[in-house]
Amino acid sequence: MIRFLVNRLLGMVVVLFLVCLFTFLIFFVLSPDPAVQICGKNCTPEAIDQIHANLGLDRPFWTQFGTFLSGLFVGRTYGTGANMIDCAAPCLGYSFQTSQSVTDMIVQRLPVSATVAIGAAVLWLLAGVAGGLISAVREGKFADRFIAGLTLTGMSIPNYVLALSLQFLLVVTLQWLPFPHAVSFMEEPGQWFANFLMPWIVLAIGAAAVYTRLTRANVIETLQENYVRTARAKGLSPGLIWRRHALRPALTPIVTIFGMDFAGLLGGALITETVFGLNGIGKLAADSITKNDQPVIMGVTLLAAFLVVVGNMVVDLLYTAIDPRVRVGSTA
Amino acid sequence: MTTTDTPLLRVRDLTVSFPTAQGPVDVVKSLDFDLPRGGALGIVGESGSGKSMTSLAIMGLLPKGATRTGSVEFAGTELTQLRERAMRSVRGDRIAMIFQDPLSSLNPYYTVGAQIIEAYRAHRGGVTRRQARAVAIEAMERVHINDAARRVDHYPHQFSGGMRQRVMIAMTLSMEPELIIADEPTTALDVTVQAQILDLLAEIRADTGAGLILITHDLAVVSEVTDHIVVMREGDLVEQGPAERIFTDPQEPYTRMLLDAVPRIDDEIGTLRTTTTEEAR
Amino acid sequence: MTFTPTELEVEGVTGGGPGSDPASASPPPSGRRLVRAFLRDRVAVACSVYVLIVILMAFTAPLLVKLSGWGPLEFDQSAVDPNLGGIPLGPAGGMGAEHWFGVEPGNGRDIFARIVYGARVSMTIALSATLLTSVLGVVFGLLAGYFGGRVDMVVSRVMEFLMAFPALIFMIAVLSALPAENRQLLLVVVISFFGWPYLARIVRGQTMSLKEREFVEAAKASGATSAQIIFKEILPNLASTIIVMTTLAVPGYVGTEAGLSFLGVGVVPPTPSWGQMIASSVPWYAVDPAYFLIPGAFLFLLVLSFTVLGDRIRKLAESGEVAA
Secondary structure, eight states: OHHHHHHHHHHHHHHHHHHHHHHHHHHHHHSOOHHHHHHOSSOOHHHHHHHHHHHTTTSOHHHHHHHHHHHHHHOEEESOGGGOEEEOSSOOOEETTTTEEHHHHHHHHHHHHHHHHHHHHHHHHHHHHHHHHHHHHTTTSHHHHHHHHHHHHHHHSOHHHHHHHHIIIIIIISOOSOOOOOOOTTTOHHHHHHHHHHHHHHHHHHHHHHHHHHHHHHHHHHHTSHHHHHHHHTTOOHHHIIIIIIIHHHHHHHHHHHHHHHHHHHTOOHHHHHHHTOOSHHHHHHHHHHHTOHHHHHHHHHHHHHHHHHHHHHHHHHHHHHOHHHHTOOOO | OOOTTSOSEEEEEEEEEEOOTTSOEEEEEEEEEEEOTTOEEEEEOOTTSSHHHHHHHHHTOOOTTOEEEEEEEETTEEGGGSOHHHHHHHBTTTEEEEOSOHHHHSOTTSOHHHHHTHHHHHHSOSOOHHHHHHHHHHHHHHTTOTTHHHHTTSOGGGSOHHHHHHHHHHHHHTTOOSEEEEESTTTTSOHHHHHHHHHHHHHHHHHHOOEEEEEESOHHHHHHHOSEEEEEETTEEEEEEEHHHHHHSOOSHHHHHHHHTSOOTTOOSSSOOOOOHHHHO | OOSOHHHHHHHHHHHTOSTTOOSOSSOOOOHHHHHHHHHHOHHHHHHHHHHHHHHHHHHTHHHHHHHHSOOTTOOOGGGEEGGGTSEESSHHHHOSSSSTTOBOTTTOOBHHHHHHHHHHHHHHHHHHHHHHHHHHHHHHHHHHHHHOHHHHHHHHHHHHHHHHSOHHHHHHHHHHHSOSTTHHHHHHHHHHHHHHHHHHHHHHHHHHHHHTSHHHHHHHHTTOOHHHIIIIIIHHHHHHHHHHHHHHHHHHHHHHHHHHHHTTSSSOTTSOOHHHHHHHHGGGTTTOTHHHHHHHHHHHHHHHHHHHHHHHHHHHHHHHHHHO
8 A cells, every 4th residue: 555655656756757847848949038038129149148147048958957846846046146036946937028936926826716616616516416416317318318418518518619608698798797807805795706607607517517427427337236236135225225335436436536627627727717817827828828928838837737647646545545445455 | 824834935927028129028937936934945047047037026126127027925925016115124134135246246335344234224223333243243253254353344355255255145144034045146156165155055044944045057056955946948937846856857858958967976978968959949 | 628638538438338348248239230220310310410511511612612702811891891890791790692601800701611611620630630649549558458568657657647738738838839830730740649648548448458358368379469469359349439439539629629729829820710710709799799609609519519429329339239
């Protein structure tokens, strides 16, 4: 068990390292010279060289990568002398365009992305599991087929089409919801809620469709298991059979997958945030791409990858904790 | 009203059919047999003969879509007329069932002890955890599982195949049923372990006086444990009679064919003794 | 993103057959019986019809455009009202005999032509990506599943690595940094690069369990080489899984291309793409909803049709195996 844990941990570290390396490499190769941007107009080649030296851009690739990596753990500084910029750990980079550390920018926007993620997650988990259970219990009947139709539709509609459609319908045409504009929860809870309602729904619909199908499949499969047959042969009440023998084995995998999806979502729902104008990490990424602010793009990419990898690891751990077959091991 | 010579189980004209694209198909056709109190009946047949369906039909556990007609009278009560709730109180309590694959028949998420006493706690209300645990340990000891007090908290995957089947048997014991139905209890086990399980079943019969229905395709298994044998083929009852008579003097060609397939210690080495398929038809 | 990894995986897991026994003991069902069952399923047929229409549209785009009279890149200033900021003249965004689907606000390009050529773009990219992904996925899945050991370790690590990547962000970043030449090829490559592990994972899992089956053992015992076993024994049994996964991958890639174009990093204007048209339609929604609804509907219906189709095929394959 411990060995398994250590293995997974090591694997996680390796993957993260490779992601860092790969991302850094790609951006190293592709990104335009930041010195040009910093230098501005009336630049001379000497000035550019100076900036290169200040920022360590003239160093070999591995040195730069090494500096970046160590910056993640202990922070780093950019430039020298009077213009020295301090980037505290974990330093994901520094945006010269906006004169902020990437980490700060992300942290500022984290609450919005988290709100989007949590609200959507609650919605989709409830809807997905409920829908899946109903479909499984009423397998083959009208409710099942109706829900199946809904899930197929929900899965198929691209979320920006859905987002725009909802926006157009509810805000522009019917005017049921006001136009989103940024408010804090304290000032105007109503508006705050209205701001997030549509993003929640848009994100939840797609995921709920998937979770409904997953739940349905799991429950149906579990109901066919032999141990359910044994439970019935023991004359147990249907309620007991459901709770102990059907739901627990069926829903456990779902809850674990949910952890992974949620972690991924925390990294920012790029399209949804952009369409609804929410100032979250996803929108940060989108804006940075438009403005070509490479450090920010890289920082966000790393963060998102980190969340996914950690989410994966947590899911694996949960599985081992929950499934006695893995947890305890055979002693026969 | 039950007297000692009323059969424990009386099955008359039992038919099970399934709807298919080509119309309803009978997997069990008009089965008639009796099981006396404390008796042991063997239902023998090849795969697809309908023997497992028979046991499920008795228990009222047929899969969705199946229809059951005929009469199943258990200790004087007509089971086919019982409402589901009443049937549930019969299942596990008065009739208990053991299945073929003990690994998949046990829930991997719960301890063995928890599953042994599940039925006990469900059927007998107001049982404390301590009492239930004691019952579980006792049941495990009765099926000769060593170190029961510790192993009651183990999970199914921590037991070997033979041990798991003992656990299944222990599950039935705690309720002291009047009838135990064992559907291919030894098929998934090694030969040596098979013998142990069969001995265990015989021992329990002797101790508790419970009736036993043993379902198998393996005639060798049946010869050990049962008094009475029913031979099935494709849903039909081909032949039935006392075990001894079936083995020494089978009437039907199909029965003879089944017997011929069993290796025996007094076989002549030489030509294969065969009954051709035509003869058995 | 319009498809999440979980989705493709879910469909694959439940579509690849329950548990660890993908192909039942019976041989794969007869192709003809499947086809007949398929034809009896009205919904599946309806979806196939729509898909075929779109494919046909894509194929015959130049011809259709000759028929309709306007090319996708031609501007028709007479169709928009310059005094009102370029709003199309006429009802429903300028629909009429001249422009069957109306025109784009502002520049007056014929929407029908752009839809038809956009179909070409969508289908080309999606189908190419699917093809590439399938080849890569099957090859690597087979290798990892069959040979196990080091090969498996390497391939699995690579798969894990690729799946951990926040693909969308990365794709956008890379695409925005690269020049505009060969954009369609680049899209196919980038999409496939991140897409193949999902198929490979399923193929690997099934190969691993198929490898243990008796017929493989028998083939080995009769002296078959690894290549023969892979091609003759394992691959045919994977056929239904591969078909299902491919059919389900296409809508995902259609959506991905549309999403990337929506964000401005996909197909380069003025080449039409449904996603890009949707993005352009946003400022005009209040006055010309048709400009949003037409590409939106086409896109939605295409993805829906493929998804439903994949679903139906999977059900057929499963029931075919069980009923034999």
